[in-house]
Amino acid sequence: MTVLDVQDLTTTYGAVRALDGVTFTAPEGKVTAVLGANGAGKTTLLRTLSGLVPPTRGTATLGDTDLLSTPAEEMTRAGLAHVPEGRGVIAQLTVEENLRLGSLGARPQTERRFGLERVFGLFPLLGDRSNQVAHTLSGGERQMLVIARALLAEPSILLLDEPSLGLAPRVVGQIFDLLRGLVDEQGLTVLLVEQNARSALSIADVGLVLDLGKVVVHDDARTLVDDSSLRHAYLGF
Amino acid sequence: MQQLLSILLTGLTLGAVYAAFALALVMIWRSTRIVNFAQAPMAMVTTYVALVLIDAGASYWVGFVAALLSGFLLGAVIERLVVRHVEGKAEINAVILTLGLFIVLHSLAAIVFGARFRSFPAPFGIRGFQVGDSTVPLTGFGIFTLVAVLVVMGLLVALFRGTDIGLRMRAAAFGPEVARLLGVKVGRMLTLGWALASVVGSLAGILIAGGGLVHPGYMDSVVVYGFVAAVLGGLDSPGGAVVGGLALGLTLSLVSGYVGSEVVPLSALLVLVVVLLVRPGGLFATVHERRV
Numbered sequence: 191m192t193v194l195d196v197q198d199l200t201t202t203y204g205a206v207r208a209l210d211g212v213t214f215t216a217p218e219g220k221v222t223a224v225l226g227a228n229g230a231g232k233t234t235l236l237r238t239l240s241g242l243v244p245p246t247r248g249t250a251t252l253g254d255t256d257l258l259s260t261p262a263e264e265m266t267r268a269g270l271a272h273v274p275e276g277r278g279v280i281a282q283l284t285v286e287e288n289l290r291l292g293s294l295g296a297r298p299q300t301e302r303r304f305g306l307e308r309v310f311g312l313f314p315l316l317g318d319r320s321n322q323v324a325h326t327l328s329g330g331e332r333q334m335l336v337i338a339r340a341l342l343a344e345p346s347i348l349l350l351d352e353p354s355l356g357l358a359p360r361v362v363g364q365i366f367d368l369l370r371g372l373v374d375e376q377g378l379t380v381l382l383v384e385q386n387a388r389s390a391l392s393i394a395d396v397g398l399v400l401d402l403g404k405v406v407v408h409d410d411a412r413t414l415v416d417d418s419s420l421r422h423a424y425l426g427f
Numbered sequence: 428m429q430q431l432l433s434i435l436l437t438g439l440t441l442g443a444v445y446a447a448f449a450l451a452l453v454m455i456w457r458s459t460r461i462v463n464f465a466q467a468p469m470a471m472v473t474t475y476v477a478l479v480l481i482d483a484g485a486s487y488w489v490g491f492v493a494a495l496l497s498g499f500l501l502g503a504v505i506e507r508l509v510v511r512h513v514e515g516k517a518e519i520n521a522v523i524l525t526l527g528l529f530i531v532l533h534s535l536a537a538i539v540f541g542a543r544f545r546s547f548p549a550p551f552g553i554r555g556f557q558v559g560d561s562t563v564p565l566t567g568f569g570i571f572t573l574v575a576v577l578v579v580m581g582l583l584v585a586l587f588r589g590t591d592i593g594l595r596m597r598a599a600a601f602g603p604e605v606a607r608l609l610g611v612k613v614g615r616m617l618t619l620g621w622a623l624a625s626v627v628g629s630l631a632g633i634l635i636a637g638g639g640l641v642h643p644g645y646m647d648s649v650v651v652y653g654f655v656a657a658v659l660g661g662l663d664s665p666g667g668a669v670v671g672g673l674a675l676g677l678t679l680s681l682v683s684g685y686v687g688s689e690v691v692p693l694s695a696l697l698v699l700v701v702v703l704l705v706r707p708g709g710l711f712a713t714v715h716e717r718r719v
Contacts, residue, residue: 295610
């Protein structure tokens with residue numbers, strides 16, 4: 191089943207087309223990896239979907255919700271959680287306050303999949319540090335905090351922008367394994383923007399390659415990994 | 428001894444008012460990165476609102492509450508209608524805008540309320556208590572000033588630390604974009620922030636006025652000391668604003684008592700320069716360097 195449906199999405203910054211007629215669907219309960227070089231439009235795609243940047247053309251729907259007419263501050267209530275690039279921890283607040291913000295914006299629904307208890311179970315480190323100010327956390331801990339905070343908003347889709355940025359490979363592995371577990375056990379849908387194509391494809395079901403704002407490849411993650419000419423042309427490994 | 432006690436108590440009371448004024452500046456700086464030069468005339472206008480009510484026969488307390496409420500409204504309206512347009516733009520725009528507001532509010536007040544001096548009542552005695560044959564230099568109004576400032580600060584701490592709306596306000600101030608993505612209506616929080624800061628400024632205004640004279644420029648000297656107090660503490664730190672205000676009040680009172688009241692403005696400048704030389708970010712700075 192499709193959760194996110196994007197058609198002909200175009201976003202321009204002045205004369206530059208950052209997204210040029212992007213069309214794809216993200217299937218429910220799967221990880222869709224969005225790959226591509228610097229400036230390919232990956233971050234713009236997420237920022238357009240979550241209402242931070244206005245598109246010039248196209249449609250995007252999440253279930254029954256028209257995303258493009260939903261303001262950014264209503265996104266979590268519509269079921270979309272966006273973890274921006276560069277972590278997005280509010281460093282002056284404590285770990286617990288950051289998490290509480292996630293719950294405050296939660297989608298109104300009867301069933302809660304993730305409570306604070308559950309999140310502390312998934313990320314025991316955060317439980318130990320709940321009263322610490324967030325700027326004392328390491329890079330990996332911050333990434334865990336923002337993912338935990340996004341989960342508390344009970345999203346139907348989670349948008350992650352470069353979660354591996356600046357993290358040690360071991361930590362990246364930990365975080366990606368955890369994400370895959372959430373997808374398999376909770377039926378979470380993830381749209382994962384990454385430059386680190388190899389790691390992203392290791393947990394993704396579907397891969398999407400952007401080049402200069404256009405979708406150039408959209409295929410099973412397995413196929414992408416196996417096709418060496420594709421890998422060399424766009425993914426650099 | 429008697430003189431020292433008197434000077435310290437006067438300084439503490441004055442310091443509490445400077446602290447409130449500095450806190451209002453810090454609240455606005457923290458949420459919108461704007462130095463609100465119009466803080467003083469805003470407080471002047473709300474004090475006039477109280478004065479008009481009191482002159483029409485209302486009690487001091489009706490005027491007091493009206494001043495704070497009109498402060499809330501004035502802060503919200505100014506943020507929503509005027510300041511919103513310069514938020515996130517070049518800093519100089521905001522500086523020019525709030526300086527412009529300063530002049531506009533001054534002139535409007537002179538037109539509407541008149542430019543003459545008018546006396547403002549105090550709810551408690553402004554003479555010291557009589558103990559035996561000596562006078563304790565603590566006045567009823569002085570105690571009221573201290574209590575009022577402490578209560579308002581306590582309420583603010585409770586709001587910011589203990590409630591969901593306070594958490595949303597802090598999130599909107601520290602990380603506007605992330606806060607939006609978490610469902611915080613950032614624009615509304617900034618309006619509320621300005622409104623609350625303006626209440627605190629109004630409190631300083633009506634406390635300064637009590638038992639004295641008001642005219643459209645009566646708050647202007649407080650601006651200077653309020654700014655010095657805010658910068659002493661570090662513009663980013665509410666606790667610093669309070670400590671800075673009290674420290675400045677005590678210092679200026681000591682200078683006034685032992686050196687002479689004519690050097691008070693000079694000593695405020697001296698304190699500011701020394702603190703900025705030793706700790707450029709202020710005494711309680713949370714950041715160690717800042718873009719200039």
